[in-house]
Amino acid sequence: MNVSPKDLRQVVVFQNATEADLRQILENSFPRSVEEGEYFFLQGDPANYLYVLLHGQVKLLQTNLRGQQVNLRTIYPWQMFGALGAVRDKINYPASAMAMENCAALAIKSLFLKDMLRTRPYLSNDLMHLMTDYVQEMQVRYRELATERVDQRIAGALLRLTAQSGQKTDKGVELSFSRQDVAEMSGTTLYTVSRVMTEWERRGWVRLGREQIQIIKPHELVKIAEGTER
Amino acid sequence: MNVSPKDLRQVVVFQNATEADLRQILENSFPRSVEEGEYFFLQGDPANYLYVLLHGQVKLLQTNLRGQQVNLRTIYPWQMFGALGAVRDKINYPASAMAMENCAALAIKSLFLKDMLRTRPYLSNDLMHLMTDYVQEMQVRYRELATERVDQRIAGALLRLTAQSGQKTDKGVELSFSRQDVAEMSGTTLYTVSRVMTEWERRGWVRLGREQIQIIKPHELVKIAEGTER
DNA sequence: CTTGTTATTTGCGCTAGCGCAAAGACAAAT
DNA sequence: ATTTGTCTTTGCGCTAGCGCAAATAACAAG
Numbered sequence: 007m008n009v010s011p012k013d014l015r016q017v018v019v020f021q022n023a024t025e026a027d028l029r030q031i032l033e034n035s036f037p038r039s040v041e042e043g044e045y046f047f048l049q050g051d052p053a054n055y056l057y058v059l060l061h062g063q064v065k066l067l068q069t070n071l072r073g074q075q076v077n078l079r080t081i082y083p084w085q086m087f088g089a090l091g092a093v094r095d096k097i098n099y100p101a102s103a104m105a106m107e108n109c110a111a112l113a114i115k116s117l118f119l120k121d122m123l124r125t126r127p128y129l130s131n132d133l134m135h136l137m138t139d140y141v142q143e144m145q146v147r148y149r150e151l152a153t154e155r156v157d158q159r160i161a162g163a164l165l166r167l168t169a170q171s172g173q174k175t176d177k178g179v180e181l182s183f184s185r186q187d188v189a190e191m192s193g194t195t196l197y198t199v200s201r202v203m204t205e206w207e208r209r210g211w212v213r214l215g216r217e218q219i220q221i222i223k224p225h226e227l228v229k230i231a232e233g234t235e236r
Numbered sequence: 237m238n239v240s241p242k243d244l245r246q247v248v249v250f251q252n253a254t255e256a257d258l259r260q261i262l263e264n265s266f267p268r269s270v271e272e273g274e275y276f277f278l279q280g281d282p283a284n285y286l287y288v289l290l291h292g293q294v295k296l297l298q299t300n301l302r303g304q305q306v307n308l309r310t311i312y313p314w315q316m317f318g319a320l321g322a323v324r325d326k327i328n329y330p331a332s333a334m335a336m337e338n339c340a341a342l343a344i345k346s347l348f349l350k351d352m353l354r355t356r357p358y359l360s361n362d363l364m365h366l367m368t369d370y371v372q373e374m375q376v377r378y379r380e381l382a383t384e385r386v387d388q389r390i391a392g393a394l395l396r397l398t399a400q401s402g403q404k405t406d407k408g409v410e411l412s413f414s415r416q417d418v419a420e421m422s423g424t425t426l427y428t429v430s431r432v433m434t435e436w437e438r439r440g441w442v443r444l445g446r447e448q449i450q451i452i453k454p455h456e457l458v459k460i461a462e463g464t465e466r
Numbered sequence: 467c468t469t470g471t472t473a474t475t476t477g478c479g480c481t482a483g484c485g486c487a488a489a490g491a492c493a494a495a496t
Numbered sequence: 497a498t499t500t501g502t503c504t505t506t507g508c509g510c511t512a513g514c515g516c517a518a519a520t521a522a523c524a525a526g
Contacts, residue, residue, distance in 0.1 A: 068375055071462055074383040078375055090372075093364045100372050123361065130360035131353065134323045137367040142320075142330050144374035145298055145308055151381045152423035153304040156483065185504065193382035198483060200505055216492055216503060232301055386513065415474065428513060430475055446473055446522050 009037075009060065009112060016084040017058050019136055022128045031122070035114040046088065046103035046111065053091030053099045055113045059083050062109030067190075068101045077190035079140075080106075082171055089133065091116030092123065151193045154233070157202050159192040161231040164212075167191075168221055178213070178222040188219075239267075239290065239342060246314040247288050249366055252358045261352070265344040276318070276333040276341065283321030283329045285343045289313050292339030297420075298331045307420035309370075310336075312401055319363065321346030322353065381423045384463065387432050389422040391461040394442075397421075398451055408443070408452040418449075 011028035014020045020028060038057070040046055046057055049069055064081040078101050081087045090097055123130050150159050164181070173180045185196040185203070192199070203219070206212045211227065213220040221227065229235040241258035244250045250258060268287070270276055276287055279299055294311040308331050311317045320327055353360050380389050394411070403410045415426040415433070422429070433449070436442045441457065443450040451457065459465040 068379045070379060070383050071464075072383075076379045076382045078378070090368055093361070093368050100375060124357050127354050127357060127360065130357065130364065131323070134360065134364055134367065137364065137371060138320055138323050140371050141367060141374065144371065144378060145330060148308070148374060148378050148381065148423075149298045149300060149306045151378065152306045153300050153302075184502095193378075195484060196504080197485065197506085201483095204505070214504090234301075425514060426474080427476085427515065430473095431513095434475070444474090 014058070017086055018084075019086055019089075019129065019132045022132060023126075027122070027126065027129075031114060031119075032112075034118040035112045038111050038113045040105040040109045040111070042105055042107050042109075044105055046105065046109075047099050049100065049102045050098050053088060053094075053097050054116055056089040056092055056116055056119060057087050057103070057111040057113055059085055059087065060110040060112060062111075063106040064109060064111075065104045065106055065187075066101045067104055075190065076193065077187065078144075080167075080171070080187075080191075086136070089119075089136070092119040092133070147193075156192070156194050156198055157236070158231050158233055159194065160188060160199055160202050161227040163188055163192040164219065164221060165224065165227055165231060168224060175220075178220045179224070181219040181221065182217055183219060184217045244288070247316055248314075249316055249319075249359065249362045252362060253356075257352070257356065257359075261344060261349075262342075264348040265342045268341050268343045270335040270339045270341070272335055272337050272339075274335055276335065276339075277329050279330065279332045280328050283318060283324075283327050284346055286316060286319040286322055286346055286349060287333070287341040287343055288316050290340040290342060292341075293336040294339060294341075295334045295336055295417075295420075296331045297334055305420065306423065307417065308374075310401075310417075310421075316366070319349075319366070322349040322363070377423075386422070386424050386428055387466075388461050388463055389424065390418060390429055390432050391457040393418055393422040394449065394451060395454065395457055395461060398454060405450075408450045409454070411449040411451065412447055413449060414447045 009032065011025055011032055014023070014028045014031060020031070023031070037060070038046070046064065047053075047055075049067075059081050061083055064087060066078040066081065066087060067075045068078055069075040079087075081103075087103055088099060090100065119129075123133065150162055154162070167181050167183065168179045171181070173182075183191075185199045188203075189196045189199045203212060203214060206227075207214050209226070211221075211223040213222060226235075239262065241255055241262055244253070244258045244261060250261070253261070265288075267290070268276070276294065277283075277285075279297075289311050291313055294317060296308040296311065296317060297305045298308055299305040309317075311333075317333055318329060320330065349359075353363065380392055384392070397411050397413065398409050401411070403412075413421075415429045418433075419426045419429045433442060433444060436457075437444050439456075441451075441453040443452060456465075
């Protein structure tokens with residue numbers, strides 16, 4: 007995959023960058039391909055590179071000491087991930103980045119971007135936007151996990167996915183996620199996700215397939231997520 | 237409470253600021269006192285000000301539609317809170333800030349700091365540090381809530397508090413928090429906190445009082461938090 | 467000392483959700 | 497067509513943790 011400086015404008019953090027800056031960024035980066043199931047980096051690795059996903063889909067996973075993991079976020083093309091190293095020195099990735107399909111990404115040296123940030127306020131500003139978004143999303147998910155019933159959280163996760171990555175088709179929005187994926191995103195188990203969503207299918211709100219979820223009545227899911235109905 | 241520019245250096249985000257900048261910040265801010273139980277701001281209010289706490293203790297709470305709330309963070313003197321407005325335009329506070337005791341704080345106009353950030357890379361950088369710390373803490377807490385047993389989470393919360401605000405005394409570290417506080421910080425109920433901690437007291441690991449927790453054997457709590465013992 | 471207030475403990479019953487295990491469905495490969 | 501592997505569903509039993517209610521303890525004010 008070949009990337010031109012202009013293409014990089016699709017990256018939120020680079021949206022206001024000058025043509026010259028973009029070229030410089032490209033010069034200090036290299037492409038990296040990772041096959042499905044492999045990792046861009048593992049939790050605990052030194053955060054020497056940050057990535058811009060060009061193609062595919064990446065999961066950011068955090069693992070505890072006993073190996074149980076949660077999905078912190080899913081990355082889509084032109085999104086940046088692993089950017090912490092550009093802010094802090096000598097830091098390790100707090101999560102692992104797994105390729106959900108065959109992926110291509112642009113690897114940018116953390117130190118290079120860190121240097122650039124020092125003299126490009128617009129870059130700092132845009133990166134900060136990203137961080138604040140992220141903080142807020144995590145706060146909401148934390149609150150949901152602490153106070154919401156599991157069906158509310160699943161509905162919330164599906165609605166977030168719909169907004170982030172839904173493919174609109176003739177009949178409803180189509181999501182490509184396994185039950186396990188949804189479970190990791192809503193802090194539950196694949197069994198519970200299956201049970202809850204099967205009930206929703208019975209009611210005609212969603213249509214289910216293998217690694218496939220069609221949202222037919224998003225409005226009903228909103229009511230579930232809000233807790234106004236059960 | 238009177239604040240000099242130099243005092244502001246205690247604020248992490250201002251640690252590298254020039255004397256002139258600090259003076260300017262002070263000129264564009266005003267003191268605000270809030271009594272115990274009252275709010276600096278409510279979730280949903282337009283985020284026009286950010287605050288530096290001078291005295292007291294502030295809880296950041298997020299509330300869901302049914303009024304259940306979680307404690308996102310506790311603020312201590314010289315920490316900044318409500319800083320989102322300095323990054324994004326037209327944003328509302330995503331949480332409420334409640335004074336746990338009589339509090340004094342410095343209110344700084346968001347727009348003013350936002351302007352300042354544009355031309356002060358060191359400020360951006362330090363603010364970004366704060367954000368990344370926050371992101372990481374929320375990620376960890378989220379993972380804990382999703383995968384850890386309740387006793388592990390309570391132990392984790394106590395250990396975090398020990399690091400952040402523990403008063404060292406002759407016999408162990410002393411924390412001033414109610415069971416309800418601990419419950420909100422570990423995503424459970426005051427009943428469960430009471431039961432779990434009472435058991436720990438029986439084992440001689442902690443000593444309990446009214447709004448008071450003395451950590452006697454932190455090492456044992458670490459083992460609980462890690463899940464290596466039950 | 468008395469009284470009122472607030473924090474804490476504890477008994478008790480209950481249920482939401484977990485997680486094993488086995489069966490079924492689907493897709494890709496041979 | 498058959499095999500193989502993965503994903504999904506579902507029955508079943510279980511228990512961790514919730515949350516009411518009532519008792520108790522600690523503190524504050526008069």
